[in-house]
Amino acid sequence: MILEPVAPYRPSHFRVKFATSAWERRACAALRRQVFCAEQGIFADDDRDAIDAHAIPICALSTLGGDADAVVGTVRIHEVAERPGEWWGSRLAVASAFRRTAALGAGLIQVAVSSAHARGCTRFRAHVQERNVPLFQALHWASLDAVDLHGRSHHLMQADLAAYPPMHDPEHGLVTFRKAA
Numbered sequence: 438m439i440l441e442p443v444a445p446y447r448p449s450h451f452r453v454k455f456a457t458s459a460w461e462r463r464a465c466a467a468l469r470r471q472v473f474c475a476e477q478g479i480f481a482d483d484d485r486d487a488i489d490a491h492a493i494p495i496c497a498l499s500t501l502g503g504d505a506d507a508v509v510g511t512v513r514i515h516e517v518a519e520r521p522g523e524w525w526g527s528r529l530a531v532a533s534a535f536r537r538t539a540a541l542g543a544g545l546i547q548v549a550v551s552s553a554h555a556r557g558c559t560r561f562r563a564h565v566q567e568r569n570v571p572l573f574q575a576l577h578w579a580s581l582d583a584v585d586l587h588g589r590s591h592h593l594m595q596a597d598l599a600a601y602p603p604m605h606d607p608e609h610g611l612v613t614f615r616k617a618a
């Protein structure tokens with residue numbers, strides 16, 4: 438019998454949603470550690486901070502046979518307690534094998550800003566690594582200032598909320614598709 442080599446499985450679509458289950462949240466934390474500690478070396482071995490106590494984690498899930506399979510992207514959002522209406526996004530990360538393949542970064546930013554918009558957000562901001570500023574500009578964010586954070590150049594950026602209609606069912610989220618090769 439001759440076994441033909443089989444191309445590795447590549448999911449055709451992904452769901453981006455609030456990370457509601459325990460395994461999704463654990464996998465978001467693991468991906469953050471992988472990207473911000475192991476890959477970028479910004480933190481030694483744990484990137485968690487006080488914001489995690491009240492932030493909402495969001496995940497991008499790959500699918501296998503229609504079912505959620507693994508977390509391949511994440512971001513978190515939180516409202517500033519002292520300034521109601523002001524929301525921030527942080528720790529945006531897509532697993533390296535899935536970058537630029539299915540608009541996962543764009544989908545995570547969409548769920549982040551649109552879900553905050555539905556919760557009364559009037560101002561959505563993020564500190565964006567300099568190399569990612571063009572990505573955010575293309576997604577209707579404006580740079581307000583240049584700042585140094587964790588020893589790296591960042592821009593303080595703000596989303597144009599008009600480009601992010603309120604999303605009222607972020608537990609369901611949205612679907613993105615793999616781009617044609």
Ligand SMILES: CC(C)(COP(=O)(O)OP(=O)(O)OC[C@H]1O[C@@H](n2cnc3c(N)ncnc32)[C@H](O)[C@@H]1OP(=O)(O)O)[C@@H](O)C(=O)NCCC(=O)NCCS
Binds near residue numbers: 537543568575
């Ligand atoms: C930044 C990051 C989340 C983007 O995720 P992604 O899934 O690759 O992004 P998308 O595929 O949604 O990109 C959307 C569009 O922006 C483009 N784009 C992506 N990254 C870009 C960049 N750094 N500069 C310019 N354009 C970029 C893509 O080509 C795509 O355009 P297209 O639709 O015309 O092809 C990912 O590269 C990552 O995890 N990087 C490491 C972690 C990191 O730097 N996080 C901090 C973010 S401030």
